[in-house]
Amino acid sequence: MLPPVLKAIIIEDEPKAAQLLELMLIAVDPQTVVADICYDLPSGVRSIKKLKPDIIFLDIEMPGYSGLRLLEFFDKDEVNFGIIFTTAFNNYAIKAFELSAVDYLLKPLQEDKLLEAINKFRKRSASSQSQQIAALKQNLQSTENRKMAIPVANGLEIVKVHDLVYFEAEGSYTKIHIKQQQPILVSKKLKYFEDLLTEDPMFIRCHRSYIVNLQSIKKFVKSDGGTLILEDGKTLPISLDKVDEIVTSLNKLSF
Structure with missing residues (x-):
């Protein structure tokens, strides 16, 4: 259970940026008290x-x-x-943070985003973020072997992005199908994962109920408007307005 007053430390190498963050915290959430400001990691x-x-x-x-x-x-x-990263990374790199489920604030900082991050933190207990930060390091270093942090009942499960086979909408939930393991049901809508993977050309929403990893497709069948047969034998429908996009994307694949 988090205390009503949060003790915070700011680690920021730019003194003006650190002081601005402290002033913003005083303005938006006086219950978050800055105990120290440090200008490098060792301190x-x-x-x-x-x-x-x-x-x-x-x-x-x-x-x-x-x-x-x-x-x-x-x-x-x-x-x-808990850790909230402050970063000036561009929007493309921000996807690495979101895939890793790491909390972040994009510079220049905004008061509403700062308060939102603090309120989000207050709703959960501080816990080890080692796996998330390890995934973030990987996701920032390269586009290959990226990882996704998937929320499960007792925390987060870190999986390799290329092991994700397809995402299936189930009302307000999404069932994530992963190679060689049981599916994971997540309390997020399919649109959340569509947005999360929008920069990844390997994932495409083939139907209102499905997002598929193109590399998991074994065969495209034209009949009945279009069907995808996956390597595990599962078949997925294709919306009529997605057929051309699917065919174009499959033709770009190099095996």
Whole structure:
């Protein structure tokens, strides 16, 4: 259970940016109290160990050590704080954050987004984010072997993006079908995953109820408007307005 007052530490190498964030916190949520401001990662690590904050506002691009290396300096049982990254990465790179289910604030910071991030954090207990940050590192480094953090009953399950076979709408839920394991039912609509994967050419919404990984398709059948046969034998329908897009995308694949 989170305390009513959150103890925060800001780790940011630009003093003006750090001071602005502190002023914004005072304005939008006086219950979040800045206990320390650190201008590099080593001093941030020392401050965390000493002050034991509830939440860290962490810049990524800093001289010496990247903010992504923070958890390397802590044992697993010491990570009882939450992290909200502050970053100037562009919108394309932001997809890496969203795939990894890591909380972030895009610079220049906005008060409404800051308050939204704090309220989101308050709704859950601080927990280890080691897997999420490991996935984020991978997702930022390359487009290959990317990972997605999928919310499950007891936390998050990290899976490789290329192991995702297809997504199936089930009302307000989505069933995610993954290679060589049982499907995962997630309390998010299919549109959420469509937006999440919008920059990935391997995933396409073939029907109002399905998003498919093109690399999992074994055969395209023209009859009945169009059907996809997957490598595991599953068949998926194609909406009439998606047939040309599917055919064009399949023709671009190199095997």
